[in-house]
Amino acid sequence: MDLSFPLVAEPDPETAEAGRILFAGQTDFLKGVVAMSGLPPADRIEVCFAGRSNVGKSSLINALTGRKGLARASNTPGRTQEINFFTLADSHYLVDLPGYGYANAPVAVVEKWQRLLKQYLSGRQTLRRAFVLIDTRHGVKAVDNEILNLLDSSAVTFQVVLTKADKVKQADRDAVLAQVRAALAKHPAAFPEIVMTSSEKGFGIAALRSIIATMT
Numbered sequence: 001m002d003l004s005f006p007l008v009a010e011p012d013p014e015t016a017e018a019g020r021i022l023f024a025g026q027t028d029f030l031k032g033v034v035a036m037s038g039l040p041p042a043d044r045i046e047v048c049f050a051g052r053s054n055v056g057k058s059s060l061i062n063a064l065t066g067r068k069g070l071a072r073a074s075n076t077p078g079r080t081q082e083i084n085f086f087t088l089a090d091s092h093y094l095v096d097l098p099g100y101g102y103a104n105a106p107v108a109v110v111e112k113w114q115r116l117l118k119q120y121l122s123g124r125q126t127l128r129r130a131f132v133l134i135d136t137r138h139g140v141k142a143v144d145n146e147i148l149n150l151l152d153s154s155a156v157t158f159q160v161v162l163t164k165a166d167k168v169k170q171a172d173r174d175a176v177l178a179q180v181r182a183a184l185a186k187h188p189a190a191f192p193e194i195v196m197t198s199s200e201k202g203f204g205i206a207a208l209r210s211i212i213a214t215m216t
Contacts, residue, residue: 005160005181008193011210019209025089027065032082036119040085040093042126047212048095049161051133052143056163056199060133061086061096063199064209071096081113083120092212093126100147121154128215129191130158131208136165136196139176140183152189159191160184161208166198 058071197204
């Protein structure tokens, strides 16, 4: 296993087609969950998306599904206070976790979200992978390490997805990649490949679709 965390390669035509077909299917918002009792049945493959506020999570989900208004983007940190479930075809759930790093949210609210997050990550047997979104302009921040440590302790494999890569020059990207790789080396649950994306320009989207489509 290569632990240097290379960027994921572009998918081969067959794998890319599997990703295209999966995400060409119907995608719908199912429900927002504020307690474990509200989770839908664990009857399909599930992947979740985590990231600090304003990292571009809603935009990425919209780009993956080709539905501009599916996940509501907001400039208000901490607006998403629920675990939001989306059905993808008849075979997958896409799960949008609450954004973290909300400085203005009351402590009690943050603690409630964190508690629900821990319960979900530890207790969801159909969860195949968490995608942790990191802004290419900033790299891994202290607040990101909190979620990475939580995923380690929950024994949930996570894969870093770098967002907004089109906003960063190549030389600066390389510096951020080095910082991200150094941070990931400390986390046993980290998947050994990084996905670099731009929701605006569309690159990396086919690779991420293919990754999700080929999970078993």
